[in-house]
Amino acid sequence: MKSIGISFTICIFHFAGYSGKPSPQFQFADSLRDESHFEWAALEYERVCYQTFDNVTRTIALIKKANCLLSLDKPIAAQKTLLRISYFSLNDSLVYASRFLTGYASYLIKDFEQGKSQFFLIEQFLDTTYQAASAPLYALTLNELREWDKAKERLELWASQISNIKARDSLQRVICKAYSDKNYPKYRNPETASILSTIIPGSGQLYSGYVADALFTILMTSAGLGIAAVGIFVFKYYVTGVVIGIGIFQRFWSAGAKRSSYLANKRNYIRLRNYNSQLSTMILSLD
Amino acid sequence: MFLILAIILTAAYPVISQEQFIQDSSWTSTSINSDSVQFTQTDTVDTFQIKLGDLDSADYFSGEISFAYYLISSEQYSDAQYLLFKLQSESTSADPNQRDSINYLIGWTFYFSRDFDQAIDHLSNVSTQSEIGVQSQFYKSICLVYIEQYDSAKIILNNISTKPDDILRELTVLQLTAIALLERDYYAYDSLSPYLTKKYFQFSEEENSMKEYYADLTNYRQKSPWIAGGLSALFPGLGKFYAGYIGLPFGTISMTLPLAAVAVEAAIIAGVLSPPFIVLGSLFGIFYVGNIWGSALSVYTIKKEIYDEIDRNIIYDMHIPLRRVFW
Numbered sequence: 001m002k003s004i005g006i007s008f009t010i011c012i013f014h015f016a017g018y019s020g021k022p023s024p025q026f027q028f029a030d031s032l033r034d035e036s037h038f039e040w041a042a043l044e045y046e047r048v049c050y051q052t053f054d055n056v057t058r059t060i061a062l063i064k065k066a067n068c069l070l071s072l073d074k075p076i077a078a079q080k081t082l083l084r085i086s087y088f089s090l091n092d093s094l095v096y097a098s099r100f101l102t103g104y105a106s107y108l109i110k111d112f113e114q115g116k117s118q119f120f121l122i123e124q125f126l127d128t129t130y131q132a133a134s135a136p137l138y139a140l141t142l143n144e145l146r147e148w149d150k151a152k153e154r155l156e157l158w159a160s161q162i163s164n165i166k167a168r169d170s171l172q173r174v175i176c177k178a179y180s181d182k183n184y185p186k187y188r189n190p191e192t193a194s195i196l197s198t199i200i201p202g203s204g205q206l207y208s209g210y211v212a213d214a215l216f217t218i219l220m221t222s223a224g225l226g227i228a229a230v231g232i233f234v235f236k237y238y239v240t241g242v243v244i245g246i247g248i249f250q251r252f253w254s255a256g257a258k259r260s261s262y263l264a265n266k267r268n269y270i271r272l273r274n275y276n277s278q279l280s281t282m283i284l285s286l287d
Numbered sequence: 288m289f290l291i292l293a294i295i296l297t298a299a300y301p302v303i304s305q306e307q308f309i310q311d312s313s314w315t316s317t318s319i320n321s322d323s324v325q326f327t328q329t330d331t332v333d334t335f336q337i338k339l340g341d342l343d344s345a346d347y348f349s350g351e352i353s354f355a356y357y358l359i360s361s362e363q364y365s366d367a368q369y370l371l372f373k374l375q376s377e378s379t380s381a382d383p384n385q386r387d388s389i390n391y392l393i394g395w396t397f398y399f400s401r402d403f404d405q406a407i408d409h410l411s412n413v414s415t416q417s418e419i420g421v422q423s424q425f426y427k428s429i430c431l432v433y434i435e436q437y438d439s440a441k442i443i444l445n446n447i448s449t450k451p452d453d454i455l456r457e458l459t460v461l462q463l464t465a466i467a468l469l470e471r472d473y474y475a476y477d478s479l480s481p482y483l484t485k486k487y488f489q490f491s492e493e494e495n496s497m498k499e500y501y502a503d504l505t506n507y508r509q510k511s512p513w514i515a516g517g518l519s520a521l522f523p524g525l526g527k528f529y530a531g532y533i534g535l536p537f538g539t540i541s542m543t544l545p546l547a548a549v550a551v552e553a554a555i556i557a558g559v560l561s562p563p564f565i566v567l568g569s570l571f572g573i574f575y576v577g578n579i580w581g582s583a584l585s586v587y588t589i590k591k592e593i594y595d596e597i598d599r600n601i602i603y604d605m606h607i608p609l610r611r612v613f614w
Binding site: 039040042043046047050077236237238239240243244247 | 354357358363365366369370373545546548549551552553556563567
């Protein structure tokens with residue numbers, strides 16, 4: 001939620017000054033929006049889409065409708081609305097506004113691949129000013145996809161647009177420090193964890209960094225083998241020893257392999273969240 | 288009076304920019320066509336209310352209903368519902384046909400949101416004499432089918448007035464035939480099915496499907512729970528195979544057979560009256576008897592699963608023709 005708040009601030013900043021194509025068609029909907037009747041305003045913007053044949057007007061209406069939906073805390077509906085935009089015959093500024101807002105809505109609903117593709121298109125087809133303007137949110141999106149090198153590159157582009165040399169150098173130092181290779185969270189492969197636990201029970205949990213979990217698995221699998229051994233060699237209950245002892249061993253062995261994969265994912269998630277929240281704080285402080 | 292009030296308000300309120308998305312900030316490096324249109328907040332809303340009064344109400348509602356159709360056809364159901372409820376609250380000045388259209392469309396959006404009780408409420412408000420009376424009756428009947436009120440659905444369908452050799456007559460028969468199958472009333476099915484002529488392309492495929500469902504339902508022979516239980520008594524899991532399950536029996540076997548082996552070993556080593564055998568044998572006995580009981584019940588479970596699947600398909604084949612005929 002924190003990151004959503006962060007990016008919302010970025011988005012607010014971003015659309016400052018956006019003024020679209022003035023048209024009396026929007027007056028009523030705009031007045032509703034300004035009075036915070038967002039649901040009604042969204043409907044009236046949709047009506048503009050319904051009534052117009054002009055793609056520019058339609059696009060502006062969709063952007064405004066999406067903004068109303070975002071105000072209603074409906075980012076999924078906002079993204080769906082924005083994905084209806086046809087980019088034929090739009091000028092660069094409108095393409096930028098549409099793609100940026102789509103990227104923002106996608107970020108809010110954690111559809112990072114969609115967000116990335118929108119920012120990538122800004123990067124590929126629009127000039128550096130637009131690229132730099134979208135860089136902070138693009139970087140936040142790339143962070144979530146573990147593409148830190150690319151995120152760093154985007155933020156450096158953004159910093160390079162600052163005219164004050166001292167401030168620019170200072171920002172670039174901050175960015176370089178935050179995106180240092182040695183700070184990147186170490187990735188634990190869930191498959192490796194699972195294979196390790198299959199070979200030696202508990203080793204996958206150790207690899208994922210969960211010592212208590214590993215010790216418990218080792219204890220239970222050993223207990224299973226011990227019960228089997230005692231049953232067979234001490235009490236001469238061969239079948240009972242095998243069924244109960246091996247049954248316990250097998251349960252904890254196979255469950256341990258699955259759990260170690262889960263724990264690797266959990267560890268990756270926690271590390272990613274911790275690192276990305278530091279980066280998000282850093283990106284916000286770049287203002 | 289309102290006009291004067293609006294003018295006064297217009298003068299009193301501060302002027303704002305039309306496209307003021309959000310406040311200024313140093314992040315902005317890209318502004319777009321910065322022309323702005325000056326207007327006031329309340330002026331526009333009030334003017335709209337005044338315009339509403341001036342509008343020919345028939346034209347207004349007609350335009351709004353067309354807009355609602357557009358929203359529904361582009362699957363924007365929440366926007367459509369918002370618009371339609373707003374129209375409904377204003378609909379005292381609408382003509383009866385327009386009021387019916389509003390109720391019909393509200394019912395329709397609820398139907399697609401699978402809120403059948405609400406859909407029935409709104410569809411019931413549509414006059415049967417109106418232009419859309421017949422289609423609203425059809426949709427109301429299928430809503431009743433969804434909530435398993437088959438008798439009410441049949442009453443509605445039987446009360447729809449249609450002409451002989453009319454597509455609606457045959458559509459009614461198709462719906463009644465489907466309800467007969469849902470009720471497993473094969474006598475009713477036999478009496479209705481000869482009227483399914485398959486001459487209307489909109490639902491000839493569904494008419495064929497009804498025959499297949501009838502065959503599936505009547506040809507299905509429920510397995511004997513006694514045989515299923517007996518087979519499981521002979522060998523754990525076999526009864527579930529007989530009932531029609533493929534994977535489930537392996538789970539049963541993997542639980543019951545090791546317990547049997549343990550109990551047998553305890554009997555051989557310690558004797559049948561020994562505590563180990565009593566404990567382990569009882570454990571095995573619980574699983575063994577439970578498995579027999581489960582196998583007997585699985586015959587009914589699998590029958591229910593098959594019937595539920597057929598019922599879902601029947602209702603789907605009731606729904607598709609309505610979409611094709613009425614929208």
